[in-house]
Amino acid sequence: MSILFSPLTLRGVTLRNRLALSPMCQYEAVDGFVTPYHAVHYGKFALGGFGLVLVEATAVSPEGRITHGDLGLWDDAHIEGLTNIAAFLKQHNAVPGIQLAHAGPKAAMQRPYHGDGPLTADDHARGDLPWPIVSASAVPVDAAWLVPSALDTEGIAKVRSEFAAAARRALTAGFEVLELHGAHGYLLNSFLSPLTNRRTDAYGGDLRNRMRFPLEIAGELRSIWPEDKPLFVRISAVDGSRDGFTIEDSIVFAKELARIGVDVIDCSSGGIGGYEHPNGYGYQVPYAERIRHETGLKTLSVGLIVDPHQAESIVASGQADFVAIGREALRDPHFPLRAEQVLGAANPESPYDTWPPQIGWWLNGRERKLRKIGPWAAANRTATA
Numbered sequence: 481m482s483i484l485f486s487p488l489t490l491r492g493v494t495l496r497n498r499l500a501l502s503p504m505c506q507y508e509a510v511d512g513f514v515t516p517y518h519a520v521h522y523g524k525f526a527l528g529g530f531g532l533v534l535v536e537a538t539a540v541s542p543e544g545r546i547t548h549g550d551l552g553l554w555d556d557a558h559i560e561g562l563t564n565i566a567a568f569l570k571q572h573n574a575v576p577g578i579q580l581a582h583a584g585p586k587a588a589m590q591r592p593y594h595g596d597g598p599l600t601a602d603d604h605a606r607g608d609l610p611w612p613i614v615s616a617s618a619v620p621v622d623a624a625w626l627v628p629s630a631l632d633t634e635g636i637a638k639v640r641s642e643f644a645a646a647a648r649r650a651l652t653a654g655f656e657v658l659e660l661h662g663a664h665g666y667l668l669n670s671f672l673s674p675l676t677n678r679r680t681d682a683y684g685g686d687l688r689n690r691m692r693f694p695l696e697i698a699g700e701l702r703s704i705w706p707e708d709k710p711l712f713v714r715i716s717a718v719d720g721s722r723d724g725f726t727i728e729d730s731i732v733f734a735k736e737l738a739r740i741g742v743d744v745i746d747c748s749s750g751g752i753g754g755y756e757h758p759n760g761y762g763y764q765v766p767y768a769e770r771i772r773h774e775t776g777l778k779t780l781s782v783g784l785i786v787d788p789h790q791a792e793s794i795v796a797s798g799q800a801d802f803v804a805i806g807r808e809a810l811r812d813p814h815f816p817l818r819a820e821q822v823l824g825a826a827n828p829e830s831p832y833d834t835w836p837p838q839i840g841w842w843l844n845g846r847e848r849k850l851r852k853i854g855p856w857a858a859a860n861r862t863a864t865a
Protein backbone atom coordinates (compact mmCIF):
# COMPACT_ATOMS: atom_id res chain seq x y z
CA MET A 481 0.00 0.00 0.00
CA SER A 482 1.32 3.44 -0.89
CA ILE A 483 1.83 5.90 1.97
CA LEU A 484 2.48 8.67 -0.58
CA PHE A 485 -1.10 8.24 -1.77
CA SER A 486 -2.67 8.17 1.68
CA PRO A 487 -4.34 11.37 2.88
CA LEU A 488 -2.67 13.75 5.33
CA THR A 489 -4.76 15.77 7.77
CA LEU A 490 -3.32 19.01 9.13
CA ARG A 491 -5.72 20.61 11.63
CA GLY A 492 -9.05 20.75 9.76
CA VAL A 493 -7.52 20.42 6.29
CA THR A 494 -7.00 17.08 4.53
CA LEU A 495 -4.66 16.67 1.56
CA ARG A 496 -5.66 13.84 -0.80
CA ASN A 497 -2.03 12.67 -0.98
CA ARG A 498 1.46 13.55 0.31
CA LEU A 499 2.55 15.53 -2.77
CA ALA A 500 2.76 19.33 -2.71
CA LEU A 501 3.68 21.69 -5.49
CA SER A 502 6.67 23.63 -4.14
CA PRO A 503 6.23 27.42 -4.25
CA MET A 504 7.88 28.70 -7.44
CA CYS A 505 7.90 32.33 -8.58
CA GLN A 506 6.87 32.74 -12.17
CA TYR A 507 7.71 36.47 -12.49
CA GLU A 508 4.57 37.01 -14.57
CA ALA A 509 2.64 39.36 -12.27
CA VAL A 510 2.01 43.00 -13.14
CA ASP A 511 2.17 45.36 -10.15
CA GLY A 512 1.60 42.29 -7.97
CA PHE A 513 -1.57 41.29 -9.81
CA VAL A 514 -2.40 37.80 -11.04
CA THR A 515 -2.48 37.48 -14.83
CA PRO A 516 -4.09 34.78 -17.02
CA TYR A 517 -0.70 33.03 -17.00
CA HIS A 518 -1.07 32.24 -13.28
CA ALA A 519 -4.54 30.77 -13.68
CA VAL A 520 -3.34 28.36 -16.36
CA HIS A 521 -0.07 27.60 -14.58
CA TYR A 522 -1.55 26.72 -11.15
CA GLY A 523 -4.56 25.00 -12.68
CA LYS A 524 -2.26 22.44 -14.33
CA PHE A 525 -1.07 21.14 -10.96
CA ALA A 526 -4.58 20.70 -9.53
CA LEU A 527 -5.52 18.75 -12.66
CA GLY A 528 -2.21 16.89 -12.31
CA GLY A 529 -3.22 15.46 -8.94
CA PHE A 530 -1.23 17.44 -6.36
CA GLY A 531 -2.74 17.24 -2.88
CA LEU A 532 -1.48 20.73 -2.07
CA VAL A 533 -0.60 23.55 -4.46
CA LEU A 534 1.54 26.23 -2.84
CA VAL A 535 1.31 29.48 -4.77
CA GLU A 536 4.67 31.21 -5.21
CA ALA A 537 6.31 33.76 -2.90
CA THR A 538 3.77 36.56 -2.72
CA ALA A 539 5.12 39.89 -1.55
CA VAL A 540 3.64 41.65 1.47
CA SER A 541 4.79 45.04 0.14
CA PRO A 542 6.06 46.43 -3.17
CA GLU A 543 9.57 46.75 -1.65
CA GLY A 544 9.39 43.12 -0.55
CA ARG A 545 9.31 41.81 -4.12
CA ILE A 546 12.28 39.96 -5.57
CA THR A 547 11.43 41.32 -9.02
CA HIS A 548 8.83 43.46 -10.72
CA GLY A 549 7.11 40.22 -11.78
CA ASP A 550 6.33 38.94 -8.26
CA LEU A 551 2.79 38.39 -7.06
CA GLY A 552 1.64 40.67 -4.25
CA LEU A 553 -0.94 40.91 -1.51
CA TRP A 554 -0.23 44.42 -0.26
CA ASP A 555 -3.53 45.79 -1.51
CA ASP A 556 -7.14 44.60 -1.27
CA ALA A 557 -7.29 44.88 -5.06
CA HIS A 558 -4.93 41.87 -5.27
CA ILE A 559 -7.45 39.58 -3.61
CA GLU A 560 -9.74 38.93 -6.56
CA GLY A 561 -7.23 37.29 -8.90
CA LEU A 562 -5.97 35.00 -6.15
CA THR A 563 -9.56 34.15 -5.15
CA ASN A 564 -10.13 32.73 -8.62
CA ILE A 565 -7.00 30.61 -8.40
CA ALA A 566 -7.86 29.27 -4.93
CA ALA A 567 -11.40 28.43 -6.07
CA PHE A 568 -10.20 26.53 -9.14
CA LEU A 569 -7.71 24.52 -7.07
CA LYS A 570 -10.42 23.55 -4.57
CA GLN A 571 -12.85 22.66 -7.35
CA HIS A 572 -10.27 20.14 -8.59
CA ASN A 573 -9.49 18.66 -5.16
CA ALA A 574 -6.18 20.38 -4.51
CA VAL A 575 -5.80 22.30 -1.25
CA PRO A 576 -4.84 25.89 -2.08
CA GLY A 577 -1.84 27.28 -0.18
CA ILE A 578 0.11 30.49 -0.55
CA GLN A 579 3.57 31.59 0.54
CA LEU A 580 3.94 35.09 2.00
CA ALA A 581 7.32 36.71 1.57
CA HIS A 582 9.49 39.77 1.92
CA ALA A 583 12.64 39.56 -0.18
CA GLY A 584 14.69 41.88 2.07
CA PRO A 585 18.31 41.92 0.88
CA LYS A 586 17.42 39.93 -2.26
CA ALA A 587 14.79 42.42 -3.48
CA ALA A 588 15.02 44.62 -6.59
CA MET A 589 16.58 41.94 -8.76
CA GLN A 590 16.23 41.00 -12.43
CA ARG A 591 13.77 38.31 -13.43
CA PRO A 592 16.00 35.20 -13.63
CA TYR A 593 15.60 34.87 -17.40
CA HIS A 594 16.80 38.50 -17.80
CA GLY A 595 20.04 37.73 -15.99
CA ASP A 596 19.32 36.91 -12.30
CA GLY A 597 21.47 39.80 -11.03
CA PRO A 598 20.95 43.43 -9.99
CA LEU A 599 18.77 45.46 -12.38
CA THR A 600 20.73 46.86 -15.34
CA ALA A 601 20.16 49.60 -17.90
CA ASP A 602 18.36 47.05 -20.12
CA ASP A 603 15.90 46.33 -17.30
CA HIS A 604 15.42 50.06 -16.64
CA ALA A 605 14.58 50.46 -20.34
CA ARG A 606 11.89 47.73 -19.90
CA GLY A 607 10.46 49.82 -17.04
CA ASP A 608 11.94 47.66 -14.25
CA LEU A 609 13.51 50.35 -12.04
CA PRO A 610 15.38 49.57 -8.81
CA TRP A 611 14.25 50.53 -5.30
CA PRO A 612 16.04 50.81 -1.94
CA ILE A 613 16.30 47.43 -0.19
CA VAL A 614 16.32 46.51 3.50
CA SER A 615 17.69 43.71 5.65
CA ALA A 616 18.60 42.87 9.26
CA SER A 617 21.90 44.75 8.78
CA ALA A 618 23.69 46.58 6.00
CA VAL A 619 25.35 43.34 4.87
CA PRO A 620 24.83 41.67 1.45
CA VAL A 621 23.84 37.99 1.43
CA ASP A 622 27.06 37.20 -0.42
CA ALA A 623 29.68 38.85 -2.60
CA ALA A 624 28.17 40.58 -5.68
CA TRP A 625 24.76 41.09 -4.08
CA LEU A 626 23.28 44.53 -3.37
CA VAL A 627 24.08 46.24 -0.06
CA PRO A 628 20.83 46.77 1.85
CA SER A 629 20.15 49.23 4.65
CA ALA A 630 19.30 47.95 8.15
CA LEU A 631 15.63 48.06 9.18
CA ASP A 632 15.06 50.35 12.16
CA THR A 633 12.50 49.56 14.88
CA GLU A 634 9.74 51.39 13.01
CA GLY A 635 10.60 49.50 9.83
CA ILE A 636 10.37 46.22 11.75
CA ALA A 637 6.91 47.12 13.08
CA LYS A 638 5.80 48.16 9.57
CA VAL A 639 6.88 44.84 8.00
CA ARG A 640 5.13 42.95 10.81
CA SER A 641 1.86 44.72 10.09
CA GLU A 642 2.31 44.17 6.33
CA PHE A 643 2.60 40.42 6.90
CA ALA A 644 -0.52 40.53 9.08
CA ALA A 645 -2.54 42.45 6.48
CA ALA A 646 -1.40 40.12 3.68
CA ALA A 647 -2.40 37.06 5.75
CA ARG A 648 -5.90 38.50 6.23
CA ARG A 649 -6.16 39.01 2.48
CA ALA A 650 -4.94 35.45 1.78
CA LEU A 651 -7.71 34.19 4.05
CA THR A 652 -10.30 36.31 2.26
CA ALA A 653 -9.04 34.89 -1.05
CA GLY A 654 -9.90 31.38 0.18
CA PHE A 655 -6.49 29.87 0.86
CA GLU A 656 -6.41 27.03 3.38
CA VAL A 657 -2.67 26.75 3.98
CA LEU A 658 -0.44 29.73 4.73
CA GLU A 659 3.32 29.42 4.42
CA LEU A 660 5.69 32.00 5.84
CA HIS A 661 8.88 32.30 3.77
CA GLY A 662 11.76 32.26 6.23
CA ALA A 663 14.37 30.80 3.86
CA HIS A 664 16.74 31.49 0.96
CA GLY A 665 18.36 34.69 2.25
CA TYR A 666 15.19 36.79 2.17
CA LEU A 667 14.24 39.20 4.95
CA LEU A 668 13.40 36.78 7.78
CA ASN A 669 16.37 34.58 6.94
CA SER A 670 18.62 37.68 7.09
CA PHE A 671 17.59 38.09 10.75
CA LEU A 672 18.19 34.41 11.59
CA SER A 673 21.64 34.09 10.05
CA PRO A 674 24.70 35.27 11.98
CA LEU A 675 26.30 35.98 8.59
CA THR A 676 23.85 38.80 7.80
CA ASN A 677 22.54 39.86 11.22
CA ARG A 678 25.06 42.16 12.93
CA ARG A 679 22.47 44.06 14.99
CA THR A 680 23.23 45.08 18.55
CA ASP A 681 19.59 45.62 19.62
CA ALA A 682 17.03 43.04 20.80
CA TYR A 683 16.84 41.62 17.24
CA GLY A 684 20.53 40.72 16.93
CA GLY A 685 23.30 38.88 18.76
CA ASP A 686 22.55 35.41 20.13
CA LEU A 687 20.15 32.96 18.51
CA ARG A 688 17.29 33.94 20.83
CA ASN A 689 17.51 37.54 19.62
CA ARG A 690 18.03 36.62 15.96
CA MET A 691 14.87 34.47 16.08
CA ARG A 692 12.82 37.26 17.65
CA PHE A 693 11.54 38.98 14.48
CA PRO A 694 10.65 35.77 12.55
CA LEU A 695 8.92 34.45 15.69
CA GLU A 696 6.98 37.69 16.12
CA ILE A 697 5.72 37.43 12.55
CA ALA A 698 4.88 33.72 12.86
CA GLY A 699 2.96 34.53 16.07
CA GLU A 700 1.09 37.34 14.34
CA LEU A 701 0.13 35.04 11.46
CA ARG A 702 -0.96 32.30 13.85
CA SER A 703 -3.30 34.76 15.60
CA ILE A 704 -4.88 35.66 12.23
CA TRP A 705 -4.89 32.27 10.50
CA PRO A 706 -7.91 30.29 11.79
CA GLU A 707 -7.52 27.47 14.31
CA ASP A 708 -8.68 24.87 11.77
CA LYS A 709 -6.14 25.90 9.11
CA PRO A 710 -2.45 24.93 9.11
CA LEU A 711 0.48 27.35 9.14
CA PHE A 712 3.80 26.33 7.53
CA VAL A 713 7.20 27.99 7.79
CA ARG A 714 9.83 27.41 5.10
CA ILE A 715 13.31 27.59 6.56
CA SER A 716 16.83 27.35 5.27
CA ALA A 717 17.81 24.56 7.66
CA VAL A 718 21.46 25.47 7.09
CA ASP A 719 23.15 28.47 5.51
CA GLY A 720 25.28 28.04 2.42
CA SER A 721 28.47 28.10 4.46
CA ARG A 722 29.27 26.14 7.59
CA ASP A 723 29.94 29.17 9.81
CA GLY A 724 26.32 30.35 9.44
CA PHE A 725 22.94 29.05 10.67
CA THR A 726 23.21 25.35 11.56
CA ILE A 727 20.81 22.41 11.72
CA GLU A 728 21.08 22.63 15.52
CA ASP A 729 19.91 26.27 15.30
CA SER A 730 17.03 25.11 13.08
CA ILE A 731 15.93 22.60 15.70
CA VAL A 732 15.84 25.32 18.38
CA PHE A 733 13.93 27.61 15.98
CA ALA A 734 11.46 24.86 15.00
CA LYS A 735 10.72 24.10 18.68
CA GLU A 736 9.88 27.78 19.20
CA LEU A 737 7.67 27.76 16.09
CA ALA A 738 5.90 24.68 17.47
CA ARG A 739 5.13 26.57 20.70
CA ILE A 740 3.50 29.32 18.64
CA GLY A 741 1.31 26.79 16.84
CA VAL A 742 3.14 26.37 13.54
CA ASP A 743 2.23 22.98 12.08
CA VAL A 744 4.78 22.21 9.38
CA ILE A 745 8.43 23.05 8.77
CA ASP A 746 9.17 23.11 5.05
CA CYS A 747 12.86 22.21 5.02
CA SER A 748 14.95 23.95 2.40
CA SER A 749 18.49 25.33 2.73
CA GLY A 750 20.95 27.97 1.55
CA GLY A 751 20.62 31.48 0.20
CA ILE A 752 23.20 33.15 2.42
CA GLY A 753 26.94 32.60 2.26
CA GLY A 754 27.39 30.56 -0.92
CA TYR A 755 26.64 26.92 -1.59
CA GLU A 756 29.03 24.57 0.20
CA HIS A 757 26.53 21.77 0.57
CA PRO A 758 26.07 18.64 -1.53
CA ASN A 759 23.31 18.81 -4.13
CA GLY A 760 22.43 15.15 -4.83
CA TYR A 761 18.93 13.63 -5.10
CA GLY A 762 16.93 14.45 -1.98
CA TYR A 763 19.83 16.54 -0.63
CA GLN A 764 17.63 18.29 1.95
CA VAL A 765 15.81 15.17 3.19
CA PRO A 766 18.20 14.74 6.17
CA TYR A 767 17.12 18.18 7.47
CA ALA A 768 13.44 17.25 7.32
CA GLU A 769 14.23 13.96 9.01
CA ARG A 770 16.17 15.48 11.93
CA ILE A 771 13.68 18.27 12.52
CA ARG A 772 10.78 15.79 12.42
CA HIS A 773 12.41 13.44 14.89
CA GLU A 774 13.79 16.05 17.28
CA THR A 775 10.80 18.40 17.44
CA GLY A 776 7.76 16.19 16.80
CA LEU A 777 6.64 18.71 14.17
CA LYS A 778 5.46 17.60 10.75
CA THR A 779 7.99 18.22 8.00
CA LEU A 780 7.76 18.84 4.28
CA SER A 781 10.85 17.79 2.36
CA VAL A 782 11.95 19.38 -0.90
CA GLY A 783 14.92 19.40 -3.25
CA LEU A 784 15.67 17.09 -6.17
CA ILE A 785 12.84 14.71 -5.40
CA VAL A 786 12.19 13.50 -8.91
CA ASP A 787 11.03 9.90 -8.82
CA PRO A 788 7.82 8.30 -7.49
CA HIS A 789 9.73 5.54 -5.64
CA GLN A 790 12.05 8.13 -4.09
CA ALA A 791 9.06 10.18 -2.88
CA GLU A 792 7.32 7.07 -1.53
CA SER A 793 10.42 5.96 0.36
CA ILE A 794 10.88 9.41 2.01
CA VAL A 795 7.40 9.32 3.54
CA ALA A 796 7.26 5.55 4.15
CA SER A 797 10.54 5.64 6.10
CA GLY A 798 9.33 8.56 8.21
CA GLN A 799 11.94 11.05 6.98
CA ALA A 800 9.16 13.55 6.23
CA ASP A 801 5.37 13.62 6.39
CA PHE A 802 5.07 14.79 2.79
CA VAL A 803 7.20 15.99 -0.09
CA ALA A 804 7.22 19.07 -2.30
CA ILE A 805 8.05 18.80 -5.97
CA GLY A 806 9.52 21.81 -7.75
CA ARG A 807 11.27 21.59 -11.09
CA GLU A 808 10.11 18.04 -11.79
CA ALA A 809 6.55 19.35 -11.62
CA LEU A 810 7.43 22.04 -14.17
CA ARG A 811 8.61 19.23 -16.44
CA ASP A 812 5.59 17.03 -15.71
CA PRO A 813 2.57 18.73 -14.09
CA HIS A 814 0.91 15.27 -13.95
CA PHE A 815 3.67 13.91 -11.70
CA PRO A 816 1.23 12.74 -8.96
CA LEU A 817 -1.15 10.98 -11.36
CA ARG A 818 1.78 9.27 -13.07
CA ALA A 819 3.38 8.38 -9.71
CA GLU A 820 0.13 6.76 -8.58
CA GLN A 821 0.28 4.41 -11.55
CA VAL A 822 4.02 3.75 -11.23
CA LEU A 823 3.59 2.84 -7.55
CA GLY A 824 0.65 0.54 -8.26
CA ALA A 825 -1.64 2.77 -6.20
CA ALA A 826 -4.09 3.26 -9.07
CA ASN A 827 -6.94 0.84 -9.83
CA PRO A 828 -5.30 -1.72 -12.18
CA GLU A 829 -8.54 -2.27 -14.10
CA SER A 830 -9.11 1.43 -14.85
CA PRO A 831 -5.88 3.26 -14.05
CA TYR A 832 -7.22 6.70 -14.96
CA ASP A 833 -10.06 6.72 -12.41
CA THR A 834 -8.39 9.43 -10.32
CA TRP A 835 -7.61 11.68 -13.31
CA PRO A 836 -10.04 14.52 -13.96
CA PRO A 837 -13.09 12.76 -15.49
CA GLN A 838 -12.93 14.99 -18.56
CA ILE A 839 -9.62 13.23 -19.33
CA GLY A 840 -9.76 9.99 -17.34
CA TRP A 841 -12.95 8.64 -18.95
CA TRP A 842 -11.29 8.77 -22.37
CA LEU A 843 -7.99 7.36 -21.25
CA ASN A 844 -9.64 4.43 -19.45
CA GLY A 845 -11.52 3.62 -22.66
CA ARG A 846 -8.35 3.85 -24.71
CA GLU A 847 -6.50 1.71 -22.14
CA ARG A 848 -9.00 -1.13 -22.59
CA LYS A 849 -8.39 -1.02 -26.35
CA LEU A 850 -4.62 -0.80 -25.95
CA ARG A 851 -4.61 -3.88 -23.75
CA LYS A 852 -6.34 -5.80 -26.51
CA ILE A 853 -3.99 -4.69 -29.29
CA GLY A 854 -0.79 -4.84 -27.18
CA PRO A 855 2.15 -2.42 -27.03
CA TRP A 856 2.78 -0.22 -30.08
CA ALA A 857 6.32 -1.54 -30.57
CA ALA A 858 5.13 -5.16 -30.82
CA ALA A 859 2.29 -4.23 -33.22
CA ASN A 860 4.67 -2.12 -35.30
CA ARG A 861 7.25 -4.92 -35.52
CA THR A 862 4.52 -7.31 -36.74
CA ALA A 863 3.31 -4.79 -39.33
CA THR A 864 6.79 -4.16 -40.74
CA ALA A 865 8.11 -7.76 -40.47
Ligand SMILES: Cc1cc2nc3c(=O)[nH]c(=O)nc-3n(C[C@H](O)[C@H](O)[C@H](O)COP(=O)(O)O)c2cc1C
Binds near residue numbers: 502537664714784785
Ligand atom coordinates in the same frame (compact mmCIF):
# COMPACT_ATOMS: atom_id res chain seq x y z
C1 LIG B 1 11.33 28.77 -11.02
C2 LIG B 1 11.54 28.61 -9.54
C3 LIG B 1 10.99 29.53 -8.67
C4 LIG B 1 11.12 29.37 -7.28
N1 LIG B 1 10.46 30.22 -6.43
C5 LIG B 1 10.41 29.94 -5.11
C6 LIG B 1 9.51 30.65 -4.26
O1 LIG B 1 8.70 31.46 -4.71
N2 LIG B 1 9.55 30.35 -2.93
C7 LIG B 1 10.38 29.39 -2.43
O2 LIG B 1 10.38 29.17 -1.21
N3 LIG B 1 11.20 28.67 -3.23
C8 LIG B 1 11.19 28.90 -4.55
N4 LIG B 1 11.93 28.10 -5.38
C9 LIG B 1 12.58 26.91 -4.82
C10 LIG B 1 11.65 25.68 -4.99
O3 LIG B 1 10.45 25.84 -4.26
C11 LIG B 1 12.34 24.38 -4.52
O4 LIG B 1 12.58 24.46 -3.14
C12 LIG B 1 13.66 24.13 -5.25
O5 LIG B 1 13.51 24.31 -6.65
C13 LIG B 1 14.18 22.72 -4.99
O6 LIG B 1 13.21 21.75 -5.33
P1 LIG B 1 13.25 20.95 -6.76
O7 LIG B 1 14.59 20.27 -6.85
O8 LIG B 1 12.11 19.97 -6.66
O9 LIG B 1 13.07 21.96 -7.84
C14 LIG B 1 11.87 28.28 -6.76
C15 LIG B 1 12.46 27.38 -7.66
C16 LIG B 1 12.28 27.52 -9.02
C17 LIG B 1 12.89 26.49 -9.95
